[in-house]
Amino acid sequence: MAYYAGLGVHVKRLLTDNGAAFRSKEFAAACKALGVQHKFTRPYRPQTNGKAERFIQSALREWAYGWTYQNSAERITALASWQHHYNWHRPHSGIGHIAPMSRLKSANNLLTVHS
Incomplete structure (x- = not known):
């Protein structure tokens, strides 16, 4: 996030697949701490991402x-x-x-x- 902030980009939302890393409590806590709304793609639908x-x-x-x-x-x-x-x-x-x-x-x- 620091990289994007340095370019003047404020991340509001993040779209990820349903991988275990993105479903973890740690990832959810990081998103919350950064004020980022986390959304998931539909399972088995790569076209949604x-x-x-x-x-x-x-x-x-x-x-x-x-x-x-x-x-x-x-x-x-x-x-x-x-x-x-x-x-x-x-x-x-x-x-x-x-x-x-x-x-x-x-x-x-x-x-x-x-x-």
Whole structure:
């Protein structure tokens, strides 16, 4: 949450699947402490969380299997770079062929957090 707050984003609601980690008392307490309303997707209905499903599909196609890696450690090392590209530079058709970070209207100058 601190990462998003640093970008001027206030998280009000969180949509997750029904995994055990998200159903735990600890997770519920964390959401309550942060003032975040937690909602669950419908069981066995991935389309109710389409954005997350689309992200996973893109990650698998563009990062995990989009390149040849020598080993798993090399693949994991490449993740941060891919995530940066995905969020800061890659056009997304669902938001008018712009990068997601360009949509943020923050009091902070986004260039100061871009690396």
